[in-house]
Amino acid sequence: MARGRLTPERESELYNAVLDLLREVGYDALTMDAIATRTRSSKATLYRQWGSKPELVASAMRCTKPHDIGQVNTGSLRGDFLALAGMAEEHKMAEDAALMRGLFHAVHTNPDLLQALREVLIEPEVASFHDMVQRAVDRGEIAADNPAVKYLIHMLVGAFVTRQIIEGTPPDPAFLQSYLDSVVFPALGV
Structure with a gap:
């Protein structure tokens, strides 16, 4: 939908x-x-x-993200993932985790919200993520037929969502780096 009437500052506000x-x-x-x-x-x-409302909420989520994972390209999958983990700010992650948990609950009873989030936020992020992984496959860092590849995004989202539930604390860069080193990289053979 065209948004030409609002200035970028007003839209951000x-x-x-x-x-x-x-x-x-x-x-x-x-x-x-x-x-x-x-x-x-x-x-x-x-x-x-x-x-x-669902389209506005999805657009707000997309446009206020502090980082664009599509812009991360360090030359290695390990570097890319560690860069993503390093982008996490503890205060912001706590806020975002609470917000995401609330939205996860809301999508169960609001199919329009789920559809809007998929179209505006989730699908573009997943596409950028798959591009990042494909670059690693192209560089020979991971095998294209590694069975963990198709579960990679699930592993990462799971770490983000479950730490608060299990440990009562939001994920922070140190936790994410440890999770990558202990779970994700070994599963990928990196």
């Missing part, structure tokens, strides 16, 4: 307000009225720009 509201009230209680009030926008503007 709006996205951050949407995520703040999500953290405060959760997806189900989030309303376009509340977003309009918080952002000093009209609901008509919000619907014209994004079409629906």
